[in-house]
Amino acid sequence: MQDFDGKTAVITGAGSGIGRGMAEYAAASGMNVVVADVQPDALDETVALVRDTGAEVMGVLTDVTDPAAVENLAAAAYDRFDAVHLLHNNAGVFQGGISWQRTLADWEWVMKVNFWGVLHGIQAFVPRMLAQEEQGDGDIHIVNTSSVAGITTVAYSGPYVVSKFACAALTESVAHDLRAQGSSIGVSCLVPGAVDTRIAQSERNRPDEPPGEAQAPDHWFVAGALGQMTAERGLPPIEAARIVFDGIRNGDFWICTTDAYEEIMQPRFDAMLARQLPPGAQY
Numbered sequence: 473m474q475d476f477d478g479k480t481a482v483i484t485g486a487g488s489g490i491g492r493g494m495a496e497y498a499a500a501s502g503m504n505v506v507v508a509d510v511q512p513d514a515l516d517e518t519v520a521l522v523r524d525t526g527a528e529v530m531g532v533l534t535d536v537t538d539p540a541a542v543e544n545l546a547a548a549a550y551d552r553f554d555a556v557h558l559l560h561n562n563a564g565v566f567q568g569g570i571s572w573q574r575t576l577a578d579w580e581w582v583m584k585v586n587f588w589g590v591l592h593g594i595q596a597f598v599p600r601m602l603a604q605e606e607q608g609d610g611d612i613h614i615v616n617t618s619s620v621a622g623i624t625t626v627a628y629s630g631p632y633v634v635s636k637f638a639c640a641a642l643t644e645s646v647a648h649d650l651r652a653q654g655s656s657i658g659v660s661c662l663v664p665g666a667v668d669t670r671i672a673q674s675e676r677n678r679p680d681e682p683p684g685e686a687q688a689p690d691h692w693f694v695a696g697a698l699g700q701m702t703a704e705r706g707l708p709p710i711e712a713a714r715i716v717f718d719g720i721r722n723g724d725f726w727i728c729t730t731d732a733y734e735e736i737m738q739p740r741f742d743a744m745l746a747r748q749l750p751p752g753a754q755y
C-alpha cells in the first residue's frame with residue numbers, strides 16, 4: 473500500500489504507546505481511524521487526540537481476549553466506514569519471569585492478550601477483508617505487533633517471549649495462507665525494539681490480581697529493567713509509527729524499529745546453524 477489518504481485503519485491497544493502513535497500517524501496521513509482498547513479513559517484520550525486533528529475517528533471499547541468483543545469491533549468498523557484497509561493487531565502486555573516459577577494464571581494472561589488477541593483479530597477481519605478484496609479493493613494490509621522478543625530469546629522473560637514467538641509464527645502463517653489462497657492482502661510483523669511506552673506497567677489492565685514483588689521477584693526484576701530501558705532508550709511512539717508506515721509502503725514483512733536488527737538476528741542464525749542454543753538477546 474502506497475497511499476493512505478481517505479482509507480480506514482483499525483488499531484487495537486490504541487489507548488497508549490505504539491497504538492496511540494499509530495492512531496495519530498494514521499490521522500495525519502488522512503486516514504479514518506478506529507481505535508480500540510480495554511482501558512476506557514485511555515481510549516477516550518486517544519479518541520480526543522485524533523478528533524482534534526480533524527480526522528474521522530471512532531473508539532470501540534474492546535478486550536481483545538474476548539472473541540465476541542473483537543467481532544463487534546470488526547462489525548462496527550465495517551458498519552461505519554464500509555472498508556478496512558489497515559488492521560493493526562497491536563494490543564499487548566508484558567509478563568516476564570522464570571518459566572517454571574510463573575503461575576499458569578501469569579502464562580494465561582500474556583498468551584490470551586498477545587497470541588489469542590491477535591488470532592481473534594485475524595478471525596474477525598480477514599473474511600471481511602477477503603470479501604472487500606473480491607469487490608475490487610486491492611489496498612489492504614495487516615500488521616501484527618510481535619517484538620524483538622518474538623524473534624530472539626532471553627532469560628527471565630519466558631512468558632512474554634513465548635507469546636511473541638506465537639504471534640510472529642501466526643503472522644507468517646497468515647501471510648502464507650493468504651498467498652496460497654490467491655489473495656494479495658499485505659501482511660507485516662512489527663518487531664519493535666525499545667519504544668517509550670507504558671509496556672512495563674502492563675499489570676494495570678490485568679483482570680485478576682497480579683502477583684506482588686514477594687510472589688514474583690523474577691518478574692518484577694525484569695519489568696523494572698524493561699521500564700528503565702524503554703524510558704531511557706525508547707523511541708517516541710510516533711517515530712515507531714512512522715517506521716511502520718514506511719515499512720508498509722516498502723512492502724516489508726518484518727518491520728523493525730531498531731537499527732540493530734542485523735546485529736540481533738545474525739548471532740541467532742549462526743548459533744542455530746551450528747546447532748547451538750542462540751545467545752540471549754541484547755536489546
Ligand SMILES: NC(=O)c1ccc[n+]([C@@H]2O[C@H](COP(=O)([O-])OP(=O)(O)OC[C@H]3O[C@@H](n4cnc5c(N)ncnc54)[C@H](O)[C@@H]3O)[C@@H](O)[C@H]2O)c1
Pocket residue numbers: 484485486487488489490491508509510511514534535536537562563564565566585589617618619620621663664665666667668669670671672673674677702706
Ligand atoms: N514498548 C516497547 O518497547 C515494545 C517492544 C516490543 C514490542 N512491544 C509491543 O508493542 C505493543 C504495544 O505496546 P506498548 O509498548 O505501546 O505498551 P502500552 O502499555 O503503552 O500500550 C498497550 C496498550 O494495550 C492495551 N491493552 C492491554 N490489554 C488489552 C486487552 N486485553 N485488550 C485491548 N487492549 C489491551 C493497553 O490498555 C494499552 O493501551 C504490545 O504488543 C507490546 O508487546 C512494545
